[in-house]
Amino acid sequence: MLLHVPQVLTAEALERCRTLLTTAEWADGRVTAGSQSGQVKNNRQLPENSAAAREAGALVLDGLNKSPMFLTGALPKKIYPPLFNRYDGDANAFGNHIDNAMRHSAQSGQWIRTDLSATLFLANPDEYDGGELIVEDTFGTQSIKLPAGDLILYPSSSVHRVEAVTRGARLASFFWIESMIRDDAQRRLLFNLDMSILAIREKDGDTAPAVQLTGCYHNLLRMWADA
Structure with a gap:
């Protein structure tokens, strides 16, 4: 990226x-x-x-x-x-x-x-x-x-x-x-997901889908991170 x-x-x-x-x-x-x-x-x-x-x-x-x-x-x-x-x-x-x-x-x-x-x-x-x-x-x-x-x-x-x-x-x-994310493809996926979540929250607020997507982001980060 x-x-x-x-x-x-x-x-x-x-x-x-x-x-x-x-x-x-x-x-x-x-x-x-x-x-x-x-x-x-x-x-x-x-x-x-x-x-x-x-x-x-x-x-x-x-x-x-x-x-x-x-x-x-x-x-x-x-x-x-x-x-x-x-x-x-x-x-x-x-x-x-x-x-x-x-x-x-x-x-x-x-x-x-x-x-x-x-x-x-x-x-x-x-x-x-x-x-x-x-x-x-x-x-x-x-x-x-x-x-x-x-x-x-x-x-x-x-x-x-x-x-x-x-x-x-x-x-x-x-x-x-x-x-914390060694793999470039994983890092790019997390970045794109985070930017999409921010756009959704800015447009519609903290809706249930926005909260669910935020959870997906953090669960992927938790799965892949080397902290």
Whole structure:
């Protein structure tokens, strides 16, 4: 499932993140790359333990926790502490790769299985040329370039890349999610069911069928969840 989650960050949180990233010191992005992806990765990244990364990461996590669509779509069990990257100048692209299946967080000391990958855009599309996130999976090849503050969620098993930035700077946060629902098809079914229930409740209220469908949702979640 490919899911666009709008306005994860408030205007104030977005402005603060952009300020932190504008004044931060950047490092070679290959520091978090695997053996294959390191060969095609050419960008810059905030050091994970820098003060700027920690403050901006807390803002991102706060936004995620307040986003019903993100929580419903991801059903997160663990979230890797958000990282931040920059594409511009000579460090401007990331070739085709698949994310590592497991990630170890230096901040939490935990291993996280990467069921879902997320990119939260922090620069508006008119601020840079190129920089599209290209995701290839069963849903076809998708080219993604979202407004600042919006997030794209996609399976970590997808082949993806970032096209070269030819003008301006592409700023983003990226991270991975271990979901309570490991299987993408099950997660998509639960998301569609939940969205349908919300639409029915908004139109007709808490009718008996709405309550029954809600029960089906939670019983499926109870059956499939690894919490």
